[in-house]
């Protein structure tokens with residue numbers, strides 16, 4: 001690269017940093033819940049970039065909370081163990097054997113991969129699931145789905161303790177039942193419940209599409225409750241997008257300031273969303 005071009009690059013970097021100031025001021029002390037879907041997790045390099053962005057957020061005074069999924073990783077382990085699995089409206093039918101695999105994969109492999117990535121960037125990530133410190137208590141969602149849980153009681157006190165100590169919580173979507181059961185919670189549902197219990201400023205649902213698409217395949221940048229209802233009835237919003245839009249609507253109706261469904265495959269997706277004018281994806285409004 002010529003010296004002149006190199007200078008131009010550095011000038012652009014300095015300009016970008018400078019223009020982020022008002023956004024950093026706006027989000028100083030804010031609670032931002034980020035759901036990282038299994039499909040958005042990708043390569044080690046993508047994980048490294050994601051982790052660096054999260055540590056940067058913490059560095060500039062934001063309180064980030066990561067809630068992760070891991071559907072594809074659960075599928076891979078169930079395949080290895082030759083356990084068949086099916087989804088109904090984006091939720092995995094979960095019998096006892098499946099529940100054991102779900103907990104091992106989410107609280108073990110996936111959770112620790114994210115924690116390790118954050119710590120490698122100089123952050124202090126701590127992994128937990130909804131079972132820790134009674135964070136999420138669940139009831140059965142629907143008997144037909146087995147051990148799929150709906151959060152009914154939240155205890156976010158532990159998260160506030162972690163914020164005070166500069167620790168970044170990384171949460172696996174597993175909940176405890178009142179009678180000693182373990183429940184499998186859809187990752188989006190868990191992220192929404194956590195965001196609501198914290199009255200979060202932002203909920204970002206990171207996935208592997210550029211946003212919620214209409215029947216012609218175009219991303220809709222802003223959706224209201226009525227749009228979501230209509231598109232779901234028409235089957236335009238389907239599969240894994242159903243829990244996302246349900247979560248987004250519930251969140252904005254229950255104290256979360258804004259919820260966006262974002263393409264997590266885009267490098268620096270969370271920084272783009274919080275600290276620039278170039279946020280992409282679909283914003284859901286009440």
Ligand SMILES: Nc1ncnc2c1ncn2[C@@H]1O[C@H](COP(=O)(O)OP(=O)(O)O)[C@@H](O)[C@H]1O
Nearest residue numbers: 037038039207208209212213236237238240241
């Ligand atoms: N209207 C829609 N717009 C965008 N994606 C949709 C829509 N309806 C269904 N989908 C599907 O939802 C998927 C995202 O959900 P999911 O696979 O559960 O993601 P994640 O693992 O990130 O939680 C997309 O990859 C897409 O196949």
Ligand SMILES: CC(=O)N[C@@H](CCC(=O)OP(=O)(O)O)C(=O)O
Nearest residue numbers: 037038069070071091092186187
């Ligand atoms: C009840 C239910 O469906 N739980 C999910 C939990 C993981 C998840 O949500 O993963 P993604 O975010 O990667 O889709 C599952 O078993 O796959």
